Amino acid sequence: MAITIKDVAKKAGVSPSTVSRVIAEHPRISAKTSRRVKEVMDELGYHPNMMAKSLVSRTSRTIGVILPRPAEELLLNFFFYEFMRGVMAQLTRAGYDLLMAGGNNEREELETVTRLVRGGRIDGLLLLYSRASDPVISLLRKEDVPFLLVGRSLDYDDVPSVDNDNVQAAYDATKHLISQGQRRIGFVSGPAHLAMTQDRLAGYTKALTEAGLPFKQGWVVEGEFLLESGYRAMASIMNQPEPPTALVVIDDFVAFGVLKGLTELGYRIPEDVAIVSFNNIALSELTMPPITSVDIGTYQLGYTASQMLISTIQQDPVQQRQLIPHRLVVRESSLRTFSPV
CATH class of the missing domain: 3.40.50.2300 (Response regulator)
Structure with a gap:
Protein backbone atom coordinates (compact mmCIF):
# COMPACT_ATOMS: atom_id res chain seq x y z
CA MET A 1 0.00 0.00 0.00
CA ALA A 2 1.38 3.43 -1.01
CA ILE A 3 2.58 5.78 1.70
CA THR A 4 0.56 9.01 1.83
CA ILE A 5 1.02 12.49 3.27
CA LYS A 6 -1.34 11.48 6.10
CA ASP A 7 0.99 8.60 7.03
CA VAL A 8 3.96 10.97 7.15
CA ALA A 9 1.99 13.55 9.17
CA LYS A 10 0.86 10.98 11.72
CA LYS A 11 4.33 9.59 12.36
CA ALA A 12 5.93 13.07 12.45
CA GLY A 13 3.25 14.40 14.80
CA VAL A 14 2.20 17.25 12.52
CA SER A 15 -0.77 18.04 10.30
CA PRO A 16 -0.95 16.95 6.64
CA SER A 17 -0.91 20.63 5.65
CA THR A 18 2.42 21.04 7.46
CA VAL A 19 3.87 18.14 5.49
CA SER A 20 2.66 19.80 2.29
CA ARG A 21 4.35 23.04 3.29
CA VAL A 22 7.62 21.22 4.03
CA ILE A 23 7.51 19.63 0.57
CA ALA A 24 6.87 23.06 -0.96
CA GLU A 25 9.83 24.55 1.01
CA HIS A 26 7.51 27.08 2.65
CA PRO A 27 9.60 29.80 4.36
CA ARG A 28 7.42 29.87 7.49
CA ILE A 29 8.14 26.26 8.38
CA SER A 30 10.88 26.05 11.00
CA ALA A 31 14.11 24.25 10.23
CA LYS A 32 13.43 21.83 13.09
CA THR A 33 9.98 20.86 11.78
CA SER A 34 11.23 20.60 8.23
CA ARG A 35 14.10 18.35 9.29
CA ARG A 36 11.77 16.10 11.33
CA VAL A 37 9.25 15.71 8.49
CA LYS A 38 11.98 14.96 5.93
CA GLU A 39 13.47 12.33 8.25
CA VAL A 40 10.08 10.62 8.47
CA MET A 41 9.63 10.83 4.70
CA ASP A 42 12.98 9.09 4.26
CA GLU A 43 12.16 6.52 6.92
CA LEU A 44 8.81 5.63 5.32
CA GLY A 45 10.11 5.87 1.79
CA TYR A 46 7.67 8.59 0.83
CA HIS A 47 8.41 10.46 -2.41
CA PRO A 48 6.21 13.46 -3.25
CA ASN A 49 4.68 13.72 -6.70
CA MET A 50 6.80 16.57 -8.04
CA MET A 51 4.68 17.02 -11.15
CA ALA A 52 1.56 17.49 -9.07
CA LYS A 53 3.46 19.79 -6.76
CA SER A 54 4.55 21.89 -9.72
CA LEU A 55 0.99 22.22 -10.96
CA VAL A 56 -0.16 23.44 -7.58
CA SER A 57 2.75 25.77 -6.83
CA ARG A 58 3.33 26.78 -10.47
CA THR A 59 7.03 26.17 -10.00
CA SER A 60 9.26 23.53 -11.56
CA ARG A 61 12.13 23.52 -9.04
CA ASP A 165 36.94 42.26 -11.75
CA ASN A 166 38.40 41.31 -15.11
CA VAL A 167 40.04 44.68 -15.64
CA GLN A 168 41.96 44.36 -12.38
CA ALA A 169 42.74 40.67 -12.98
CA ALA A 170 44.35 41.39 -16.35
CA TYR A 171 46.10 44.43 -14.91
CA ASP A 172 47.62 42.24 -12.16
CA ALA A 173 48.69 39.59 -14.68
CA THR A 174 50.38 42.18 -16.91
CA LYS A 175 52.03 43.95 -13.95
CA HIS A 176 53.49 40.62 -12.88
CA LEU A 177 55.18 40.24 -16.27
CA ILE A 178 56.43 43.83 -16.05
CA SER A 179 57.84 43.08 -12.58
CA GLN A 180 59.83 40.25 -14.16
CA GLY A 181 61.51 42.74 -16.49
CA GLN A 182 59.31 42.15 -19.52
CA ARG A 183 58.88 45.09 -21.91
CA ARG A 184 57.37 43.54 -25.05
CA ILE A 185 54.09 42.03 -23.88
CA GLY A 186 51.41 40.64 -26.18
CA PHE A 187 47.80 39.62 -25.58
CA VAL A 188 46.08 36.47 -26.88
CA SER A 189 42.44 37.50 -26.77
CA GLY A 190 39.01 35.90 -26.81
CA PRO A 191 36.09 36.95 -29.05
CA ALA A 192 36.01 40.76 -29.20
CA HIS A 193 32.23 41.05 -28.65
CA LEU A 194 32.40 39.51 -25.16
CA ALA A 195 32.49 41.79 -22.12
CA MET A 196 35.16 39.64 -20.46
CA THR A 197 37.48 40.02 -23.45
CA GLN A 198 36.98 43.78 -23.51
CA ASP A 199 37.62 44.11 -19.78
CA ARG A 200 40.78 41.98 -19.80
CA LEU A 201 42.12 43.87 -22.79
CA ALA A 202 41.45 47.11 -20.91
CA GLY A 203 43.37 45.87 -17.85
CA TYR A 204 46.30 44.77 -20.01
CA THR A 205 46.36 48.14 -21.79
CA LYS A 206 46.15 50.04 -18.51
CA ALA A 207 49.18 48.24 -17.08
CA LEU A 208 51.22 48.91 -20.22
CA THR A 209 50.27 52.60 -20.23
CA GLU A 210 51.19 53.09 -16.56
CA ALA A 211 54.58 51.47 -17.17
CA GLY A 212 55.22 53.54 -20.30
CA LEU A 213 55.33 50.43 -22.47
CA PRO A 214 54.11 50.24 -26.07
CA PHE A 215 50.75 48.85 -27.10
CA LYS A 216 51.09 47.30 -30.55
CA GLN A 217 48.05 46.04 -32.41
CA GLY A 218 50.18 43.34 -34.01
CA TRP A 219 50.84 41.92 -30.55
CA VAL A 220 47.10 41.42 -29.90
CA VAL A 221 45.50 38.36 -31.52
CA GLU A 222 41.76 37.62 -31.30
CA GLY A 223 40.55 34.02 -31.09
CA GLU A 224 38.17 31.54 -29.45
CA PHE A 225 38.37 29.66 -26.16
CA LEU A 226 40.05 26.67 -27.79
CA LEU A 227 43.48 25.06 -27.66
CA GLU A 228 43.62 25.26 -31.45
CA SER A 229 43.01 29.01 -31.29
CA GLY A 230 46.08 29.57 -29.11
CA TYR A 231 48.14 27.31 -31.37
CA ARG A 232 47.17 29.26 -34.50
CA ALA A 233 47.77 32.60 -32.80
CA MET A 234 51.48 31.84 -32.41
CA ALA A 235 52.04 31.61 -36.17
CA SER A 236 50.68 35.16 -36.43
CA ILE A 237 52.01 36.93 -33.38
CA MET A 238 55.52 35.48 -33.43
CA ASN A 239 56.05 35.94 -37.16
CA GLN A 240 56.88 39.62 -36.79
CA PRO A 241 60.17 41.52 -37.05
CA GLU A 242 59.99 42.23 -33.32
CA PRO A 243 57.71 39.66 -31.62
CA PRO A 244 56.68 39.95 -27.96
CA THR A 245 58.78 38.29 -25.27
CA ALA A 246 55.80 37.75 -22.97
CA LEU A 247 52.11 36.94 -23.45
CA VAL A 248 48.94 37.46 -21.44
CA VAL A 249 46.58 34.67 -22.56
CA ILE A 250 42.80 34.90 -22.11
CA ASP A 251 42.30 31.33 -20.84
CA ASP A 252 44.34 28.33 -19.66
CA PHE A 253 42.96 26.04 -22.36
CA VAL A 254 44.05 28.58 -24.99
CA ALA A 255 47.42 28.76 -23.23
CA PHE A 256 47.95 25.02 -23.81
CA GLY A 257 47.77 25.76 -27.53
CA VAL A 258 50.13 28.71 -27.09
CA LEU A 259 52.67 26.42 -25.40
CA LYS A 260 52.39 23.90 -28.21
CA GLY A 261 52.78 26.56 -30.90
CA LEU A 262 55.77 28.23 -29.26
CA THR A 263 57.52 24.91 -28.72
CA GLU A 264 57.09 23.93 -32.37
CA LEU A 265 58.49 27.31 -33.42
CA GLY A 266 61.61 26.67 -31.33
CA TYR A 267 60.91 29.08 -28.45
CA ARG A 268 61.73 28.18 -24.86
CA ILE A 269 59.30 29.03 -22.04
CA PRO A 270 59.99 31.10 -20.02
CA GLU A 271 63.51 31.87 -21.30
CA ASP A 272 62.34 33.24 -24.67
CA VAL A 273 58.65 33.89 -24.03
CA ALA A 274 56.94 34.23 -20.64
CA ILE A 275 53.26 33.34 -20.23
CA VAL A 276 50.47 34.30 -17.81
CA SER A 277 46.96 32.94 -18.27
CA PHE A 278 43.55 32.82 -16.53
CA ASN A 279 41.30 30.32 -14.68
CA ASN A 280 43.98 28.21 -12.93
CA ILE A 281 42.46 24.89 -13.96
CA ALA A 282 44.04 21.79 -12.44
CA LEU A 283 46.06 20.94 -15.56
CA SER A 284 47.85 24.30 -15.47
CA GLU A 285 50.38 23.06 -12.94
CA LEU A 286 50.98 19.83 -14.88
CA THR A 287 52.18 21.39 -18.14
CA MET A 288 55.86 21.76 -19.01
CA PRO A 289 56.55 24.31 -17.70
CA PRO A 290 53.69 24.85 -15.23
CA ILE A 291 51.62 27.90 -16.22
CA THR A 292 51.28 31.03 -14.10
CA SER A 293 47.55 31.66 -13.97
CA VAL A 294 44.99 33.99 -12.42
CA ASP A 295 42.66 31.95 -10.22
CA ILE A 296 39.21 33.51 -10.73
CA GLY A 297 37.42 31.27 -8.22
Missing part, protein backbone atom coordinates in the same frame (compact mmCIF):
# COMPACT_ATOMS: atom_id res chain seq x y z
CA THR A 62 14.37 23.55 -12.12
CA ILE A 63 17.08 26.01 -13.11
CA GLY A 64 18.00 26.39 -16.76
CA VAL A 65 21.55 26.99 -17.96
CA ILE A 66 21.88 28.50 -21.42
CA LEU A 67 25.16 27.50 -23.05
CA PRO A 68 26.90 29.99 -25.34
CA ARG A 69 27.29 29.12 -28.99
CA PRO A 70 28.90 26.88 -30.04
CA ALA A 71 28.27 24.69 -26.97
CA GLU A 72 30.74 22.02 -28.10
CA GLU A 73 33.59 24.51 -27.66
CA LEU A 74 32.54 25.21 -24.09
CA LEU A 75 32.36 21.49 -23.31
CA LEU A 76 36.00 21.11 -24.35
CA ASN A 77 37.12 23.68 -21.77
CA PHE A 78 37.86 22.49 -18.23
CA PHE A 79 36.59 25.83 -16.87
CA PHE A 80 33.04 24.68 -17.63
CA TYR A 81 33.27 21.55 -15.50
CA GLU A 82 34.60 23.39 -12.46
CA PHE A 83 31.96 26.10 -12.87
CA MET A 84 29.16 23.54 -13.16
CA ARG A 85 30.49 21.69 -10.11
CA GLY A 86 29.80 24.85 -8.13
CA VAL A 87 26.37 25.28 -9.72
CA MET A 88 25.34 21.70 -8.95
CA ALA A 89 26.56 21.86 -5.36
CA GLN A 90 24.22 24.78 -4.65
CA LEU A 91 21.29 23.42 -6.66
CA THR A 92 21.49 20.05 -4.89
CA ARG A 93 21.61 21.75 -1.52
CA ALA A 94 18.56 23.88 -2.37
CA GLY A 95 16.56 21.03 -3.91
CA TYR A 96 16.61 22.24 -7.52
CA ASP A 97 17.20 20.32 -10.73
CA LEU A 98 19.29 21.44 -13.70
CA LEU A 99 18.33 21.76 -17.35
CA MET A 100 20.98 22.70 -19.93
CA ALA A 101 20.02 24.08 -23.32
CA GLY A 102 21.33 26.16 -26.19
CA GLY A 103 21.16 26.64 -29.94
CA ASN A 104 23.37 26.58 -33.02
CA ASN A 105 22.60 30.20 -33.82
CA GLU A 106 20.95 33.24 -32.27
CA ARG A 107 17.51 32.38 -33.66
CA GLU A 108 17.59 28.80 -32.34
CA GLU A 109 18.87 30.00 -28.98
CA LEU A 110 16.01 32.49 -28.63
CA GLU A 111 13.48 29.85 -29.68
CA THR A 112 14.85 27.46 -27.05
CA VAL A 113 14.63 30.02 -24.26
CA THR A 114 11.13 31.06 -25.36
CA ARG A 115 9.98 27.43 -25.26
CA LEU A 116 11.44 26.85 -21.80
CA VAL A 117 10.02 30.06 -20.36
CA ARG A 118 6.52 29.90 -21.82
CA GLY A 119 6.27 26.17 -21.21
CA GLY A 120 6.86 26.69 -17.50
CA ARG A 121 9.76 24.25 -17.54
CA ILE A 122 12.15 26.44 -15.55
CA ASP A 123 11.93 28.83 -12.59
CA GLY A 124 14.98 30.83 -13.63
CA LEU A 125 17.90 30.97 -16.01
CA LEU A 126 21.70 31.20 -15.77
CA LEU A 127 23.38 32.83 -18.79
CA LEU A 128 27.02 31.82 -19.22
CA TYR A 129 27.98 34.68 -21.49
CA SER A 130 27.66 38.44 -21.82
CA ARG A 131 27.28 39.95 -25.27
CA ALA A 132 25.87 43.18 -26.66
CA SER A 133 22.24 43.55 -27.81
CA ASP A 134 21.27 40.10 -26.53
CA PRO A 135 17.67 39.18 -27.52
CA VAL A 136 17.57 36.50 -24.80
CA ILE A 137 18.00 39.10 -22.06
CA SER A 138 15.35 41.27 -23.72
CA LEU A 139 12.93 38.32 -23.71
CA LEU A 140 13.62 37.42 -20.08
CA ARG A 141 13.05 41.00 -18.97
CA LYS A 142 9.83 41.20 -20.97
CA GLU A 143 8.52 37.90 -19.55
CA ASP A 144 9.64 38.86 -16.02
CA VAL A 145 11.63 35.63 -15.63
CA PRO A 146 14.35 35.55 -12.95
CA PHE A 147 17.79 35.25 -14.52
CA LEU A 148 21.41 35.83 -13.65
CA LEU A 149 24.28 36.72 -15.91
CA VAL A 150 27.76 35.29 -15.42
CA GLY A 151 29.72 38.34 -16.49
CA ARG A 152 28.98 42.01 -17.04
CA SER A 153 26.12 43.23 -19.20
CA LEU A 154 27.17 45.53 -22.01
CA ASP A 155 23.68 47.01 -22.33
CA TYR A 156 22.11 47.23 -18.87
CA ASP A 157 23.29 48.47 -15.49
CA ASP A 158 20.53 46.69 -13.58
CA VAL A 159 21.07 43.09 -14.77
CA PRO A 160 21.80 40.77 -11.82
CA SER A 161 25.23 39.22 -12.27
CA VAL A 162 28.19 37.47 -10.72
CA ASP A 163 31.61 38.22 -12.13
CA ASN A 164 35.27 38.89 -11.49
CA THR A 298 35.61 29.24 -10.89
CA TYR A 299 33.82 26.92 -8.44
CA GLN A 300 32.72 29.90 -6.36
CA LEU A 301 31.45 31.67 -9.47
CA GLY A 302 29.12 28.74 -10.18
CA TYR A 303 28.04 28.30 -6.58
CA THR A 304 27.36 32.00 -6.04
CA ALA A 305 25.57 32.38 -9.37
CA SER A 306 23.07 29.62 -8.60
CA GLN A 307 22.70 30.84 -4.99
CA MET A 308 21.87 34.37 -6.14
CA LEU A 309 19.43 33.12 -8.77
CA ILE A 310 17.56 30.93 -6.28
CA SER A 311 17.33 33.88 -3.87
CA THR A 312 15.88 35.98 -6.69
CA ILE A 313 13.34 33.27 -7.52
CA GLN A 314 12.31 33.05 -3.88
CA GLN A 315 12.08 36.86 -3.75
CA ASP A 316 14.71 37.13 -1.04
CA PRO A 317 16.91 40.25 -0.85
CA VAL A 318 19.92 39.80 -3.10
CA GLN A 319 22.91 41.91 -4.08
CA GLN A 320 22.51 43.08 -7.68
CA ARG A 321 26.11 42.39 -8.71
CA GLN A 322 28.66 40.32 -6.87
CA LEU A 323 32.37 40.10 -7.61
CA ILE A 324 34.37 36.97 -6.85
CA PRO A 325 37.97 37.72 -5.76
CA HIS A 326 40.88 36.61 -7.92
CA ARG A 327 44.50 35.77 -7.11
CA LEU A 328 47.62 35.29 -9.20
CA VAL A 329 49.18 31.83 -8.87
CA VAL A 330 52.81 32.23 -9.95
CA ARG A 331 54.52 29.27 -11.61
CA GLU A 332 57.54 28.69 -13.83
CA SER A 333 56.06 29.93 -17.13
CA SER A 334 56.43 33.61 -16.16
CA LEU A 335 59.54 33.65 -13.99
CA ARG A 336 62.21 35.29 -16.09
CA THR A 337 64.23 38.22 -14.78
CA PHE A 338 66.35 40.16 -17.23
CA SER A 339 67.45 43.69 -18.09
CA PRO A 340 64.94 45.72 -20.14
CA VAL A 341 65.75 46.06 -23.84
